Amino acid sequence: MSITREKIMELGETLIRTKGYNAFSYQDISSELGIKNAAIHYYFPSKENLGTSIVRTNIQRFEEMLENMHSRGFDEWQQLETFIKIYIKSHREQKLCIVGSLGPDFNTLNETTKTELVRMTEIILKWLADILTKGRDKKLFFFKEDPQNKAVVIFSSLVASLQLTRIIDRLDYKNIYQSITENLKP
Amino acid sequence: MSITREKIMELGETLIRTKGYNAFSYQDISSELGIKNAAIHYYFPSKENLGTSIVRTNIQRFEEMLENMHSRGFDEWQQLETFIKIYIKSHREQKLCIVGSLGPDFNTLNETTKTELVRMTEIILKWLADILTKGRDKKLFFFKEDPQNKAVVIFSSLVASLQLTRIIDRLDYKNIYQSITENLKP
DNA sequence: GTCTATATTCCGATAGAC
DNA sequence: GTCTATCGGAATATAGAC
Numbered sequence: 018m019s020i021t022r023e024k025i026m027e028l029g030e031t032l033i034r035t036k037g038y039n040a041f042s043y044q045d046i047s048s049e050l051g052i053k054n055a056a057i058h059y060y061f062p063s064k065e066n067l068g069t070s071i072v073r074t075n076i077q078r079f080e081e082m083l084e085n086m087h088s089r090g091f092d093e094w095q096q097l098e099t100f101i102k103i104y105i106k107s108h109r110e111q112k113l114c115i116v117g118s119l120g121p122d123f124n125t126l127n128e129t130t131k132t133e134l135v136r137m138t139e140i141i142l143k144w145l146a147d148i149l150t151k152g153r154d155k156k157l158f159f160f161k162e163d164p165q166n167k168a169v170v171i172f173s174s175l176v177a178s179l180q181l182t183r184i185i186d187r188l189d190y191k192n193i194y195q196s197i198t199e200n201l202k203p
Numbered sequence: 204m205s206i207t208r209e210k211i212m213e214l215g216e217t218l219i220r221t222k223g224y225n226a227f228s229y230q231d232i233s234s235e236l237g238i239k240n241a242a243i244h245y246y247f248p249s250k251e252n253l254g255t256s257i258v259r260t261n262i263q264r265f266e267e268m269l270e271n272m273h274s275r276g277f278d279e280w281q282q283l284e285t286f287i288k289i290y291i292k293s294h295r296e297q298k299l300c301i302v303g304s305l306g307p308d309f310n311t312l313n314e315t316t317k318t319e320l321v322r323m324t325e326i327i328l329k330w331l332a333d334i335l336t337k338g339r340d341k342k343l344f345f346f347k348e349d350p351q352n353k354a355v356v357i358f359s360s361l362v363a364s365l366q367l368t369r370i371i372d373r374l375d376y377k378n379i380y381q382s383i384t385e386n387l388k389p
Numbered sequence: 390g391t392c393t394a395t396a397t398t399c400c401g402a403t404a405g406a407c
Numbered sequence: 408g409t410c411t412a413t414c415g416g417a418a419t420a421t422a423g424a425c
Contacts, residue, residue, distance in 0.1 A: 039225040040311040056410045120366035125226040138370045166382040174356045177363035180306035184324045196352040242392045
């Protein structure tokens with residue numbers, strides 16, 4: 018795989034997660050890379066291709082993380098904390114997550130990008146509901162709500178607290194995420 | 204106040220909450236109203252003016268709701284449920300809330316719009332932390348976490364579950380919000 | 390006071406040079 | 408295979424007509 022192509026995807030992802038999909042342009046990427054905007058079109062004929070590829074890479078990254086956690090034999094608490102660490106890192110880098118940055122723009126996305134974003138969100142929610150169920154069965158977690166709904170609530174907390182801390186930067190993200198896990202303790 | 208001006212603001216708000224700030228244009232509004240796009244510039248010289256005015260109106264609306272609830276003597280549960288009803292309505296109308304739609308675009312907004320969005324978010328979070336504190340003192344709510352953090356977590360859940368249900372529309376919003384309140388019951 | 394004709398800039402995208 | 412010159416159109420915004 019071409020190095021330029023990789024750089025474009027990395028920059029594109031950063032731009033989506035900082036400025037938003039509809040606010041960034043091929044010019045933003047090309048000027049940073051010192052090439053013309055049309056050069057980007059060689060690697061990604063349309064913005065749709067770029068957006069879709071970026072989401073696909075993120076799905077791959079998430080699935081690799083799951084495999085990694087399984088091979089290491091992580092329990093449900095360790096899995097949840099590993100996932101939350103992604104959000105702490107995003108916060109430190111002043112970026113939103115992919116779901117939280119593309120989600121609000123959903124109605125303006127092309128069909129292929131929509132499809133991948135749906136797939137990514139489903140994979141995350143399914144995994145989260147899964148570890149919530151298993152963790153509760155093993156008495157690691159305690160909660161009364163339906164695991165599927167609880168998964169949406171927890172994921173929503175993570176997604177939007179990145180958005181809120183961007184608006185009000187004095188909010189302490191670490192304490193916020195502790196509030197989320199505190200809630201699950203038996 | 205001019206009727207055209209009001210229609211522009213209403214349409215503008217709908218567009219922000221469905222397509223996002225950077226995806227909608229003056230053309231979208233003018234074509235709907237059967238006028239030229241430049242006519243919008245008479246009422247709102249720049250997009251910044253329109254965006255800022257829309258946020259200000261939303262702050263006013265929220266503050267009027269607070270006054271209304273106080274004059275009716277709503278307790279903390281009633282206040283929280285009234286607030287959540289706004290989100291159920293938004294979900295039904297397939298719209299995000301203002302904070303959830305402008306938040307991800309924060310870095311691309313003009314200074315005055317940023318300022319108003321910060322103010323709106325602060326007002327909501329302050330009110331929410333307030334009723335959580337008072338409600339817990341009165342034994343209406345039960346939770347162990349710090350009220351300020353809990354306010355961010357609850358608000359985040361509401362904001363982002365609108366975004367997630369847009370991506371995956373089979374998610375049941377009513378059950379999600381019940382998970383949020385369930386969690387506060389003593 | 391209200392709106393239109395028009396300017397300007399920037400966007401995503403195509404055709405073709407190297 | 409990789410990139411540049413350039414297009415057509417859409418975006419925000421100004422100047423001025425009614």
